[in-house]
Amino acid sequence: MIIKQELLKIFRLPIVGILLLFFIIINGLFIWSHSYIKEELSVLTSLVDKYGTAINEEMLAQFGGDYQQISDWVSTIEDLNGKSGYEHPSDLLADDEFFLNPPISDKEFNQLLEYDLIETYYRTAQDIDGIYENVNVRARAEETIDLYGFQGEAAETVRAQFEKLADRKEQLIENGEHKHLFFYGKIYKMHNLLFKDIGMILIFELIILAVLITGAVTNYEFEQKTALVTYTTKIGRKLVIPKLFAAITANTAVIISLIGATLAIYFLVFNYSGLWHVPISSYFNAITDFPYITWWNISFIEYIGLMLLLIYLVMMLFSGMTYILSIWLKNTYLVFISFMVILGLGVLIPGYIPLSTNFSHYIHQTPFFMILNPHEWFMGYSPFTISPYYEVITISSWAVFVAGLIFVSIRRFYRQALH
Amino acid sequence: MLVIENVSKQYGNFQALNSIQLEFQNGIYGLLAPNGAGKTTLIKMIATLMFPTKGEILYNGTNIVALDDKYRDVLGYLPQHFGYYKNYSPEKYLFYLAALKGLDKSTAKQRINELLTLVGLEDVTRKKMKKFSGGMIQRVGIAQEMLNDPKVLILDEPTAGLDPKERARFRKILTSLARDRIIILSTHIVSDVESIANQIIMIKEKKVLYQDTVAHISNQLKGMLFETEVSLAEEDQFRDNYQIIGERQEQEKLIFRFVAEQRLEEAWQEVIPTLEDVFLHVYEDDQTLAGSMK
Numbered sequence: 001m002i003i004k005q006e007l008l009k010i011f012r013l014p015i016v017g018i019l020l021l022f023f024i025i026i027n028g029l030f031i032w033s034h035s036y037i038k039e040e041l042s043v044l045t046s047l048v049d050k051y052g053t054a055i056n057e058e059m060l061a062q063f064g065g066d067y068q069q070i071s072d073w074v075s076t077i078e079d080l081n082g083k084s085g086y087e088h089p090s091d092l093l094a095d096d097e098f099f100l101n102p103p104i105s106d107k108e109f110n111q112l113l114e115y116d117l118i119e120t121y122y123r124t125a126q127d128i129d130g131i132y133e134n135v136n137v138r139a140r141a142e143e144t145i146d147l148y149g150f151q152g153e154a155a156e157t158v159r160a161q162f163e164k165l166a167d168r169k170e171q172l173i174e175n176g177e178h179k180h181l182f183f184y185g186k187i188y189k190m191h192n193l194l195f196k197d198i199g200m201i202l203i204f205e206l207i208i209l210a211v212l213i214t215g216a217v218t219n220y221e222f223e224q225k226t227a228l229v230t231y232t233t234k235i236g237r238k239l240v241i242p243k244l245f246a247a248i249t250a251n252t253a254v255i256i257s258l259i260g261a262t263l264a265i266y267f268l269v270f271n272y273s274g275l276w277h278v279p280i281s282s283y284f285n286a287i288t289d290f291p292y293i294t295w296w297n298i299s300f301i302e303y304i305g306l307m308l309l310l311i312y313l314v315m316m317l318f319s320g321m322t323y324i325l326s327i328w329l330k331n332t333y334l335v336f337i338s339f340m341v342i343l344g345l346g347v348l349i350p351g352y353i354p355l356s357t358n359f360s361h362y363i364h365q366t367p368f369f370m371i372l373n374p375h376e377w378f379m380g381y382s383p384f385t386i387s388p389y390y391e392v393i394t395i396s397s398w399a400v401f402v403a404g405l406i407f408v409s410i411r412r413f414y415r416q417a418l419h
Numbered sequence: 420m421l422v423i424e425n426v427s428k429q430y431g432n433f434q435a436l437n438s439i440q441l442e443f444q445n446g447i448y449g450l451l452a453p454n455g456a457g458k459t460t461l462i463k464m465i466a467t468l469m470f471p472t473k474g475e476i477l478y479n480g481t482n483i484v485a486l487d488d489k490y491r492d493v494l495g496y497l498p499q500h501f502g503y504y505k506n507y508s509p510e511k512y513l514f515y516l517a518a519l520k521g522l523d524k525s526t527a528k529q530r531i532n533e534l535l536t537l538v539g540l541e542d543v544t545r546k547k548m549k550k551f552s553g554g555m556i557q558r559v560g561i562a563q564e565m566l567n568d569p570k571v572l573i574l575d576e577p578t579a580g581l582d583p584k585e586r587a588r589f590r591k592i593l594t595s596l597a598r599d600r601i602i603i604l605s606t607h608i609v610s611d612v613e614s615i616a617n618q619i620i621m622i623k624e625k626k627v628l629y630q631d632t633v634a635h636i637s638n639q640l641k642g643m644l645f646e647t648e649v650s651l652a653e654e655d656q657f658r659d660n661y662q663i664i665g666e667r668q669e670q671e672k673l674i675f676r677f678v679a680e681q682r683l684e685e686a687w688q689e690v691i692p693t694l695e696d697v698f699l700h701v702y703e704d705d706q707t708l709a710g711s712m713k
Contacts, residue, residue, distance in 0.1 A: 001518045012506070225502030229563065232466050232496045233519035234488050417469040 002235070006246035010217050016209065016250075020257060023205040027262040030201065035269045037188055043117045044183055048274035053282075055125045055179035067122045070115045077104060088123075089116040120184060121284075128179050128283050132291075137166035137380075140290055144383050151356040158383045165380035169293055172281055177297050182275060182284035191285045191292065192375050194266065195307060199374035202259055206315050207343070209254050214247040214319045215335040218326035227418055237414050244323055244406070251319050255312055263304075276301040280379075294379050295388040303378070310377060313395050314367045320402040327409040343368055350384070361387075365394045420444055421465070421571055421601055426474035428460050435460045437625040438474070443571075443601045447593065449612025450605040451694075452622045453702050458605040459499060461622070462575045465603065466496045478571070492521065495569030499576040501560035505549035509540055509559045512548065513566060520567040527566070534562035538592060554585035561592060572602045578611050590615050609695040619694065623701060633694050640692035640700060645679060647687045648672045664699045 010016060050066075051059050071087060078084040079098035086092040089112055093099055102109050141162030145155045172178055183190040218240065221227040231237050277299045285292050298306065321342070325335045346368025353360045364384035370391065373382060380386045387393070423441040427434070436457045452458050463469040465476060467483060467490065476483045483490040504512055510531055517527035535541050538558035548556065557577065564572060574593075578586045593602065594615050604612055612619060619636050621628040629636050644664070649657045654673055657663075665676035678700055682689060 001524075005515050005518065221502075224504055225500060226504065227502070228466075228468060228498035228500075229496070229502055229516065229560075230519055232468060232491060232494060233516060234492045234521040234567065235519045236467070236488060236491050238488075239519060415470065417463075419468075 002239070002242040003246050003249065006217055006220075006243050007250055009220055010213055010246060010250045013212075013216055016213060016254070019205075019209060019212070020254060023209075023258055024261045024265075027198065027201060027205075027258075028265045031198070031262070031266050031269050034193060038270055040117060041183055041188065041190075041270060043114055044121065044181060045271050045273055045275070047118065047121055048181055051181070053180040053182070053274065053278045054176070055128065055181065056176070060125060063122055063125065067118065070118060074112075074115070079103065089113075089119050117184075120187070121181060124184070124284070125179075125181065131283060131289075132169070132173055132178060135169065135290065137162050137169055148383060149355055150360075150383065153358050154355050154360050157358055157361055158386070161380065161383075161386040164388065165293060165386065168295060168380065172293060172297075175297065177279040177281045178283045178291065180278045180282040180284070182278045182282045182300075185285045185287045189287050190270070191280070192287060195303070195377075196373070196375035198262065198266065199307060199311075200371070202262060203311060203314070203371045203374065205258060206251075206255055206311065207318055209258070210251050210315045210319045211322045211336055211339045212332070213250050213254065214322035215326050215332040215339075217243050217247050217250070218323055219330050219332050219335065222330040223332065231418055240327065240410060240413060247319055247323060248316065251315055252312070255315055259308060259311070272300070290381075292376075292379055292381065296378070298378060306378060307374060310370075310391060310395070311374070313399070314371055317367050317395070317398050317402050320406055324402070324405050324409045327413050347372065360384075365390065365397065367394060367398055370394050420479060422477040423461070423465070424475050424477055426461075426464065426471040426476060428457070428464065428469065429472040434625055436622075439622075439627055441620060441627060441630060443603065445599055445601055446617035447597050447602040447604060447612070447615055449616035449619045450603055450622070451607070451609065451612060451619050451698060453607050456622050457625060458607075458622065459575055462573055462603070462605050465571070466494065466498075466573050467491060488521075492567060493570040495564030495567065495572040497557075497560045497564045497574045497577055499579065501556060503548050503556060503559060506547055508543075508545045508547055509535060509562070510544040512559065513563055516563050517566050522566065530566055530568075531562070534565050537565075537595075538562050539588070553580040554582065554588075557581060557585070557589070558592075561589070565596065570600050572596065572600055574602070574604045576606055577604065578606065578608060586611065609693075609698050613694045621698070621701060628701060636697050637692045637694050639697050640678060642682075642689065643678050643680065644676070644690050644692045644696055645682065645687040646674060646676050646690050647684070648674055662700065662703055664696050 047063075051063050070089065074086050074089055074092055075084065077086065077092060077098075079092075079095055079101075081097055083095070083097070086095070092112065093116055102112075104112070138159075141159050144150075144162070145158050150158050185191055216223075220243075221230045221239075230239055233239075235242075280294050280298050280300060280303045281292060283291050294303075318339070322335060322339055325338050326332075329335050329338060346366050350360070350363045350366075350369055353363050361384060369384065370377075373385060376382055376385055377391055378388075380388075385391075421443040423439050426436060426439045428436040439461060450458050450461065460469065464471055465483075470484065478486060478490050478493075504515075507515070513531045513534070514524075514527055517531065522530065531544075532541075535544050538561050540555065540558055540562070543551070543555070548559065551559070557580070560577070561574075564574075578589055581589060590611070593604070596602065597615075604616065606612055613633055616633065618630060619633055620630045621636070629639075648669075650672060657675060657677075661675070661677040661679055663675050663677050667674050676690065676696070678696075679687075
C-alpha cells in the first residue's frame with residue numbers, strides 16, 4: 001500500500017511521462033536517420049537465408065558456386081571503350097569510364113551494386129583465416145602501451161591482459177566464432193550503432209530519469225513540506241525504505257519502457273532475422289583491423305541481454321547514489337546538480353592519474369567510466385576495461401560500496417533533526 | 420504519562436532549552452511563550468523530530484526514542500506549518516497518512532469519515548485541497564492527527580492564520596477531544612489556551628517558569644495589578660515608574676493597566692489579573708512583545 005502510494009507520486013510527476021515520451025521520440029528519430037542503409041543490409045540477410053551464418057568449407061563452396069555466376073555475368077559487360085573481362089563487380093565499379101557512363105540499364109546497375117556487396121561478403125569470408133593470422137595481439141599491447149604512455153607495473157598489467165587475450169584469440173579461432181556472416185562492420189558499423197551510439201544515448205537518458213525519479217520520491221515530503229507530518233507517523237523515518245523500493249520499481253518500469261520501445265523501433269527498422277545467434281566476435285563486426293574479441297563466446301542476442309542487464313545494474317547503482325544524495329541534501333535540484341558533478345568528476349579524474357602504477361587501472365573501475373563504452377563490454381579491447389571481469393568487479397564492488405553508504409545514510413537519517 | 424526529564428537542547432554554541440523538567444497527565448496543556456522562546460524545539464523533541472542534547476523524554480517510563488514506532492503509534496502531531504499534497508483530496512491524503520500510521524483500509528475508511536465530519540469537512544471530502552482556505556486546511560490537519568486515536572496529541576501554533584470564528588471552532592473541537600489523552604498546545608496567543616487548558620506551561624530564559632493552572636498563574640499578580648487615569652502631561656513619568664500591561668485613551672486622559680509592588684495611591688483601582696496580564700508581565704523584556712506593543 002505504501003509503496004503503491006509512493007509509486008503514484010512518481011508517476012503523477014508530469015516530467016517523468018514527458019521525458020519518457022520525448023526520449024522515445026528522439027531515439028526513434030535517431031534510428032530512423034540511419035534507416036537509409038536498411039536496403040543494403042537486406043543483402044546480407046538474404047545471404048544468411050541462403051547459406052546460414054557459419055563460414056565453413058561447405059558454405060564457401062556453395063557461396064562460391066553462386067558467386068561464380070555473378071563473376072561470369074560481370075565478365076560479359078563492356079564499358080564504352082569496349083573494355084571487358086572484369087572478374088569482380090568491384091573491378092567494374094572501379095573503372096571510372098564504366099561508372100560515369102554505365103552502358104547497362106538502371107536495373108542492371110542496381111543489380112551490380114548489390115553484387116558488389118555480395119562480393120565483399122564472399123571475399124572477406126574467404127580471407128578471414130588470413131586476417132586472423134595477421135592479428136597480433138601482443139603487438140597490439142605494445143602499440144596500446146605506447147599510445148597511452150603506460151609505464152612500469154601499469155604497462156605490465158596491460159601486457160598481461162593482452163596475453164590472456166592472445167590465448168582467447170587462439171581459442172576463438174579454434175571454435176570458429178569469428179567465422180560467421182554479419183553486417184559488414186567496416187561499412188555499416190551496426191555493432192557501434194546499436195551498442196555504442198544507441199547504448200550511450202539510452203544510458204544518459206536513463207541517468208536523467210533515474211536521478212529525477214529517485215530524487216523526487218526521496219525528497220517528496222521535504223519539497224511538499226509534509227515531512228513533519230509523515231515522519232512522525234507510526235512508520236516514521238522508516239518511510240525512506242518504501243521510498244527506496246518505489247524508486248527501484250519506478251526506475252525498472254522506466255528502463256523497460258524506454259529500452260523496450262527503442263529496441264522495438266530499432267528491430268522494426270533493421271531486420272536481424274537469422275543473425276540473433278551470430279557470435280559478437282564475428283570478424284564482420286570489426287570496424288578496425290583489430291577485431292572485437294569477447295572473453296566468452298557470446299551471441300548477438302546474448303550480448304543484448306548482457307547489455308540490458310548491465311544498464312539495469314548501473315542504473316540501480318546510480319539510483320542508489322541519488323538516494324544517498326537525497327537523504328543528505330533533501331532537494332531534487334541540488335541532488336540532480338550534485339549527481340551530474342559526481343558523474344563528471346568520475347569521468348574526468350581517471351584521466352589525470354599517472355599511468356605508471358596499477359592505481360591508474362583501479363581508478364577506471366567505476367560505473368562512471370564503464371558507461372562510456374558499452375560496445376566494448378565483455379571484450380578485450382581498451383586497456384582500462386580489458387580485464388575479463390572488469391564489468392563484474394566494477395558492478396559488484398560498487399554495489400557493496402553504494403549499499404554500505406545507503407545503510408549509513410539511512411541510519412543517519414533516523415537520528416537527524418528534521419525541520 | 421509523559422515526562423520531560425531534565426532535557427536540554429543545544430545548537431552549536433546556542434542553548435535553546437536548558438534542563439526542562441515537565442510532567443503531563445491526561446488533559447490539555449498550553450505551552451505559552453513568545454516566538455523564539457524554544458516552544459517549537461520542545462514540541463519537536465516530543466514529536467521525535469529532534470533529539471535532546473541532554474536528558475530524555477519518557478512515555479510511561481520508557482524513553483520515546485527506544486519506544487520508536489510504539490510511541491509514534493500513540494502520537495498525533497499537527498506542526499506549525501501543516502504540509503499537504505495540493506492535488507490530493509482530504510480523503511485521499513488521510514488514506515495515505517492512515518497507511519503510514521498502520522491503519523488497515525476498513526478502519527481507515529471509518530475513521531476518515533468520522534473525523535472529516537467532526538471537523539466539518541464532510542461536504543468536501545473529495546475536493547482537491549489546493550482550493551481550501553487556511554482554516555479548512557487546519558481542520559484537515561486536526562483530522563490527520565486524530566487518525567490513530569492518539570494518546571499524546573501535540574499542536575504547534577495551531578491557530579496561526581485562522582480568523583476569530585475559526586479559532587473558536589478550533590477550541591471547541593479540541594475540548595471535545597480532550598478526554599483520555601494528553602494534549603499539548605503550543606501557542607503565543609493567550610486566548611487560545613486560557614479557557615480550555617488544564618495547565619499552562621511558560622518558558623523563559625530557556626527554562627520552565629511555570630507549570631500550573633490558569634488561576635494559580637494569574638494569582639502571581641494578585642494585589643499587584645492596578646488601573647488608573649493618567650493625564651497626558653504625566654504620561655512619560657508614569658511609564659518610567661511602572662510596568663504598563665495595557666492602556667487605552669478616554670477623552671483627554673490615558674487609562675493605564677500596570678504592575679506595582681503595592682497600592683500607592685487612592686485613585687488606583689486594583690483589578691483581577693488574567694493570564695494575559697501575567698504573560699505580558701513575564702515577557703516584559705521580550706523583543707517580540709516589545710515590538711508588538713509599539
